[in-house]
Amino acid sequence: MIEARSAPPQMMTDEIFKLLRDFIYETSGIFFADDKKSQLENRLLLRLKAHNLNEFDKYYYLLKYDPDSGGELRALFDSVTTNETSFFRNPTQIQALQEQVLPETLAKKQMAGESRLRLWSAGCSTGDEPYTLAIVVTEVLKESIPSWEVKIVASDISEKALRSAGAAQYNEYTLRLVPQTIKEQYFTPNGDGLYTVSDDIRSLVEPGYLNFADARRVELMRGFDIIFCRNVLIYFDDDLRRRFVSQLYDNLNPGGYLFIGHAESLHNISSAFKLVHFPGALAYKKD
């Protein structure tokens, strides 16, 4: 509860902005450039209110020195992340996955007598992306799906976003790019304008917490055939981008594909991958 006596919070000084910015960068890799001060200020106001604080320095000390600040750190990550996403975002990329990347990957596995298919939605936000991947895989595998061991790992730093992913309920707006037949087949309307993802699709997706700045944990994510890491690198600085992308390379199986955001580029970030052109979309391949 906000008490009547609490004065409106003070402005964030440049000094405390730098301290908070560096703290957030060290803990999550998310980087607020100098021109993003007011954005950070707005996002942290709610955290100040939650603790009934009216100064940003006090909040900083709480994060930095309070031994119980672990929970607050998670809440901080919820407020500094942008979770904007939708089903079938950038349809040309989804089409490249459906028409070329998956058929190629599956054919190769069949030749080698393998039946495990592993995808990773790295920065899955509220789940729209991993469920999209699950739907596309299901559409491509059709009747043969029972003979495959499919897993779509979905990771994010925002627990709030992960809770939505777990609930798997979506509104019309985030489903706007979903073709009607797909919507009818894989979603159940529950009356109040929300749609629930079908159990078959949900069973393929495993949401979980992962902080991409935590190199030791990222290293454990091995053996993926296809990684989607779209619209995540934009929040990092070049150092972390380089380190994380080179880890993504290691996390892929040979011949695996990485998709990044529609207008993002690995030029100057990594030269390990081969750039692949699809009609209307780009992806990166590990040789």
Place this chain on the structure above:
Amino acid sequence: MRKDIFERIRTIEDLPTLPSVATEVLSLAQSPEVSIRQLSETIHQDPPLATKVLKMANSVFYRRSPQPVDTLHNAIILMGLTQIINITTSISIMSSLPRDSSEEESIRKHYWNHSVATGLIARILDRKLGMRSKGREFVGGLLHDIGKIILDAYFHEDFMEAHTLSIAQHRSIHQIEKEVCGTTHMDIGFYLAQKWNLPPYLSDIILWHHTPSKASFPDITSLISIANQLAKAKELSCGGDSMSFILSDEDSWNILKERGYPVDDLDLERITFEMDALGDEVTHYISTVSDSTPTE
């Protein structure tokens, strides 16, 4: 079973011909001592063409100065003989070949969009790689698939069959052409290029743009080969296959690299994103060529 369309092409008497001014301009281009006056006079023999060339020189595609150029003479001084020769060739070829078709399923509209897109992309790459092709790359892009328009016009059903198969089987159109028609758009195009007496670099592009390692003009043929693929990746293909590709694995790429062009420095992602507006530019280019109203 194969129909030897190539043999039948030779017997067709009404194959398209190059407008006489284009022929003259192209032969001027071969002579070492062509003068500004000579070139300008030749183009002026065809007044509507002269108007279009001037209009193109003043369009966003070529314009260099804030003031419009008011005469062909000045345009040549500003842009150079080679560039004006290439603009003229492009325009007169585009105006002389069939552009629209009553056939609903004809590839013709896609064909021109693809050809202009290839030319425009070749121009961008030419600049980024410092190749100084002076507009030859644009003409090359515009003409590389010229054989397709002949196949479409004279052997429509066979060509459409090849086209449909190519999409269904995800195989490249020239392989299927060989199976269905017994020849390819490269061979047919090359035949036409000889007949029209096109300069050797153009016949080379037409014949080898899918196998640049065989070209006698490897630089520009490789350039067009790459531009051709990028045009398809931007969904500006003239139909047929739409397969994925890795440029750094292509012969064309490695030829340019071996010949010292800084291909590895290209920011391909950025170039690909910048091409998002390509469809509009293509439409603009085509309407600039089609529209015969003089510049202000």
